[in-house]
Amino acid sequence: MKLSELDGIVFDMDGVIFDSEVIGLESWERLGKKYGLTNVHENAMKCIGRSTVDTMAILEAAYGDKVSIPELYDEAKAICADIIAERGLPLKSGARELLSYLKERDIKVGLASSTSYKGVIKNLKGAGLLDYFHVIIGGDMIKHSKPQPEIYLLACKKLGVRPEKTVAVEDSYNGIKAAYNAKMIPIMVPDLIAPTDEILSMVYKKMDSLDAVLEYFKA
Known part of the structure; x- marks a missing residue:
């Protein structure tokens, strides 16, 4: 697959552009120790790639009888x-180089993140990456979060691209499933969660890093 064959590329943010998922896990594990919560790591992993609303629901089911979930969530943030x-918020290896390469070649680039729009803008500005993206969709801009395809379909619509001719770069089960359900071309760069056989059946390619994605498109 060559860049010239594509309409565009849409990236997830956390765990793809930024090495941020591990920071979220650390915050939840600190709170687990503070409040004596069990299975915190497992429940936090369930929240990866989910919207704030979905995350709150997962936490409510697990710990709602022990602590105030809105207060716990605010403390985690x-x-x-x-x-x-x-x-600092570390970039994933190859992120800036890949985005620069795509910009040089006038590829339409979007971002579809379960993080709020305001949070996405803050992170991208802080890293000096905002200008690389033509369209940015935050989790608070849609009704149905990943693994539903809504966020990717909206990103494609605003980019003016065909989903079936657009790559989605994701790291999580929910993200890959959302891209697959949107009939996009999913490329998985695993972060904290190893891909299952089910996920591997949905991806076009699995790559170890964004450096590898860059080399793939350069070839």
């Missing part, structure tokens, strides 16, 4: 902000 302020 505050911990994440502190970690990022202290360490």
